[in-house]
Amino acid sequence: MIQATDLSKRYGTAARPIAALDRVSFRVAPGEFAAVVGRSGSGKTTLLSLLAGLTRPSQGAVQLFGQDLATLNETALAKLRGNTIGFIFQFPSLLPTLTVLANASLPLRFAERPEPERPGALLEQVGLGERIHFFPHQLSAGESRRVAVARALVNRPGLILADEPTGDLDPETELTILNVLLEAHQQGATLLLATHNPALAGRADRLIRLESGRLKL
C-alpha cells in the first residue's frame, strides 16, 4: 500500500537548507491503521504531504498502490488523489464561498465514479444533516472539522491521510470523528493518522514515531 524509501524533504535555499524530513523509510500494509506521532515540527505534515503527492521529495521515493509517485506527472497525481486518497488537513480547509454540502461534494468533481447522494449521507453521519446549507463562517471549529472528514470520505478512498484530525476539539467531537474514521478503516481503507494525542495514537495498529524529521525506532 505505502512504501516510503529514504524519504527526505528540505526547504530553504541550497546554501541554507532546512531538513523537514530526513531519510525516512517505512511500509504500511493495505488495511492497516498506523499513527504518525511526534511533537509539533517533527515532520508529520510534511510526511503526509509527500505520501499524497502534494509535494515532491528532495530525495527518496514513495510507492502508493504499487505506483512510484516520481514516475507520475501532475495529471496522473491529481487523478490518483481524486480517486484513491482522502486527505484531512490540519488547518481549516473549507472553501469559504461554498456551503457545507458543496464543500463536502468537492471531490465528486474529480472522481471517476461519483456518488451524488454520498456527501449528504456522510454529513448526516457526522451530525451535520441540519447544516448542509450553512457557510463555513457559520460553523464552529468542530463542525468544520467534521465537514472536512465527510469530504475526505466522499470518494470511498482506499487510503485516508488525516493530519491532526481532532486537534483542539472537544472530547465529544473527537469521538465522533474517530468513529467515522474507524468505520471507514473497518470497511477496508488504510488509515494513516498524524497526531500528538496519545489516546488517539493508542487506537492505531502501530506507531510511526518522528523526531526532528527522522524516524525514531
Place this chain on the structure above:
Amino acid sequence: MAAPPVFDLIAAHLRHRPVQSVILLLAVAIAAAAVFAGRVLEQGRLKALEQSLARLGADLVVVPRGLSQATEQAILTGQPATFTLPRSVEAKVQSIPGIERTATQLFLKSLTNAACCSASNLFLVAFDPESDFTVRPWLLDHPDRPLGPDEILAGAAMIPEPGDTLRFYGHTFTLAGKLAATGSGLDLTIFIPREGALRMARESAQKAEAELKISPEEVSAILVRLQPEAEGGPPAWKAAYEIESRIPEVSVIQPDDLIARTRQNLSGLLTLLRGVGGSAWPAAVLLLGLTFALAVNEQKREIGILRALGGRREFIFRLVFCEVLALAIAGGILGLSLAGGILLGFSRLIAVRLQFPWLWPDLPALGLSAGLGLALAVSAGGLAGLLPALSASRLEPAEAMRRGEL
C-alpha cells in the same frame, strides 16, 4: 472523464466578493460602452453626412468666396447662414464646359423657436421648382403636379404634415410634402418656391413684425450637376478649379471632399469617446490582471485544497481564467446595454447639442460595433486572466497551502 464544471464555483466566488466584482464589471463596461457609443455616433454621423450630400444631389455647390465653411455648416446642421451672390453668376457657371445643369437656392432666414414647428431652429430656403433637381427627388410622396407659389416642402424633422398651413412673416403657405430624413440640417429646412418667397418678403413690411428683405436678383448657392465623366464630362475637382478660376467672386464646395474632411474632423465627444475607449481597454486589462493576481495570492490555500482533492492544473487554470472572462463578458454586455439605452434615448439630443448630422447606422454596422465592443471586453478579460490563471495552475499543492497560511 468529462471536465469538471467550474461555473458554480465562479458564481459563488463572485457573490462572495460583490464590491470587487462590481468594480471590475464597471471598468469593463465603461471600456465597452465607450467603444460602442463612439463607433455608433461616428457611423451615424457619416451615414447622415453621406445621405445629406446625396440628398443635395449636386456635384458642386457654388457659394460666395470665403463662405464655403458657413455653407457647409448650414447644409449639415441648419446653422444660420444668409449670404448672397448676384443671380447673374448662374449664367457664368452655366457657360463653363461640362456643366449639365444648375439650380439656385436663396437662404432666407434661420428662425428660432418658430411658432409653427416645435423646432428650436429652422431654416427657410427659397428654391426654383422649374430648375430644381435636388429637392423634389427626395419627397416622400411625389405630387404629380407642379408646386404652386404658396406650396412648400419641409424636412423630415418638421412636425406639420402635408395639407397643414404654416405662416412665415405673415404669409400663409400650405405644406405640400415632406422630404426623406437625412439626420442633418436639411431635416429642419423649409423649402419655399422662389415666387412665393419673394411675395412673402414683399408682404412682410405690412404683415410681419420684422421685414424680410430679399432681392430677386440674388441667390445664396448655385447647385451644379456635371456631365458624367463617361460622356466626356470633367472630374469634379477640375470643374471646381475651372469655376473658381473664371469667376473670382465664388468658392466651390465639392461634397465628396466635404465627406472626407468631416471624417477626419472628429467632434469633441467622439474624440473623447475614442480616447476613453482607447485608454479604458488597457486600464481594464491592468485592473483585471492586478486584481486577479492579488486574488490568486489571497486564495493560495483554496487552490492548494482543490489540487489536493484531485483538481488538475487545467481545472485551476479554467477556474481563474473563466472567472476573469465571465466578468469581462458580463461587463461587456452591461456596457453595450447602457450605451445602447443612452443612445436610444438621447442620440438625437446629443447630435443636436454637438451640432453634427446623425442617423442610426444600419443594422449590420450596429451589430459590428456591438461585436467590437464585446470583443474588446472579452480580449481584455482573456489577456488579464492569462497570467493569474497560469500562475495559479502552476502552484504546487503543498506549497500553495503552506503559503496560504502565512
